[in-house]
Amino acid sequence: MKIGIVSDTHMPSRGKVIPDALIQGLKDVELILHLGDWTQTEVIRAFEQLAPIDSVAGNNDGEEIIARFGRKKILNLGGFQIGMVHGDGMRKTTEARAWEAFKEEKTDVILFGHSHVPFLMKHEGVILFNPGSPTDKRRQPRYSYGILTLTDTIKAEHFYYDDKS
Template identity: 75%
Template structure:
């Protein structure tokens, strides 16, 4: 199973539409997971035109997105438990907040966003993954997203590009 992982799209303020490089990269995925900060319900519909979608709401999302997705969840895909949270809050690094959100739960992967910084690390046997942002790179050199492959093992990769049009 191939899953596109995105976060922090901040559309339409950071991009008027889904970047073409992202559209190409998500082609053929079985599912898209969004780790929050969609910002507008129309963004959900835009991504649904590419593949089925699930996700969580971020700190810049309104009530409609919060009601649909919630702020934290665990989903099971291909036998793996995936924890999802945006990761906003105070104190500590974003990845630490994401880790702590699932400290009392059994998960194989934690997907988070908020920092716009691509992150990939295995911690105590759990893959912790932030795809970065496909539309708002902030201080990062390139825009990014991720692909999670679930088979006999879990594989996560970042993909980068320079043009968000």
């Protein structure tokens, strides 16, 4: 199973359209997981044109997005437990907050966003993965998204591009 991982699109303030590089990168995914900060429900509909989606809401999402997706969840995909959370909060790093959100639950992967910083690390046997942002790179050199490939193992990869149009 090939899954697109996206976070922090902040559309339309940080991008008016889904970047072409992201559309091409998600062309053959079976599912898109978005880790929050859509900011507008119209953006959800645009991503649904690419592939089925699931998500969690971020700290910049309104009540409608929170009601639809919630703020934290675990999905069973391909026999793996995939934790999803935006990662916002006070104190600690974003990845530490993401880890703590699932410390009492069994997950194989924890997906999170919020920082806009691509991140990949294995901690106590669990993959922690932040795809970065496809539209708001902040202090990062490039825009980014992720692909999670589930076979008998889990492979998490970042993909980068320079032009968000």
